[in-house]
Amino acid sequence: MTYLVLKAVHVLAVMLWVGGMAFAHFFLRPALATLAPPQRLTLMRDVLRRFFGAVLVATGLVVASGLWMIGRVARQAAQGGDSFAWPVDWIVMTAVGLLMVAIFGHIRFRFHPRLSRAVDASDWPAAGAVLADIRRWVGVNLVLGVALILFVVVH
């Protein structure tokens, strides 16, 4: 039962994170392209602040639930007198998952504060450049996330 709850939390948090990136990348950004830079960049700063707050919680839940599931399986193996060997797909998921969290940390704690400062200073060229960096790294995480889901589910 606990394992199923952990897995449900894990998958729901992944959906919020990866689904949110797809929404921002493919639907929100193109729809805002017609706005003037002051409106577009201010709106993107505010939308991303809310989204990154939710993703911060989601990444914590993804990592905690994932490691907790691994811990439970390892403990059960030890109680049954068996040795625990990490399945290959769990190793790949942990490695790529931690890489995605590191990239997100970079976006949230390095680029977003810069975007905020540039918008507050009405420095639109600087804000546009930082937003392009954010878009690039969100794109990297989106590709990693989709590839990882396909690997884990189809593997």
Ligand code: HEM
């Ligand atoms: C530190 C990071 C992570 C760890 C330790 C971890 C660990 C796990 C574990 C132990 C399971 C249960 C597998 C099973 O019961 O067969 C699982 C399921 C899953 N994980 Fe992760 N995970 C991590 C990150 C991610 C990320 C970043 C994604 C996607 C972007 C992801 C997507 C999934 C999916 C879709 C499942 C369900 C697979 C299925 O039932 O077929 N995980 N994860």
